[in-house]
Amino acid sequence: MKPRTRWEAVCTVDDLVPESGVAVWTEDGPVAVFYLPHRLPALFAISHTDPFSGANVLARGITGDLKGEPVVASPLYKQHFSLRTGFCLEDDSVRVKTYPVLLDGEQIRLEVPVTQRESIAA
Incomplete structure (x- = not known):
């Protein structure tokens, strides 16, 4: 059975910085949202937590392209994700967790798992 999810508004288009990431908080934890306007799709979201250090830093990494793959380099140990x-x-x-991203008007939404608390309330 697929876990229940919902589309959570995390920021607005005005919060995004081209070729860079912003850190947002979700019910699933910290997430890094990247805006790469020269690519399609232009929006990406991954866990903000660097798995090698445990620090929440990936939104501050340098974005790029390695052999056609959109990547971010961790600012700590320089691994590319x-x-x-x-x-x-x-x-x-x-691997870091990835999240589907949706542009809803001016809102950026991420598909995140429904928490146990939300499931009980529903």
Whole structure:
């Protein structure tokens, strides 16, 4: 059975910085939202937590393209994470969580799991 999800508004278009990321808080934890206007799709979202250090820093990483793959380089240890799949390009046994992103008017929404508390209330 697929876990229940919902589309959570996390920021607005005005909060985004081209070629960069912004950190947002969701019920699922900290997430890094990236806006790459030269790509389609232009919006990506991955966990903000660097799995190698445990620090919430990935939104501050440098975005780029490695062999056609949109990536962010962790500002701490410089590993590259695919913005599409979450896999670390230097160590494919490591992955960060990815989130579907939706542009809803001026709102940026992420598909996040419904928390146990939300499930009970429903």
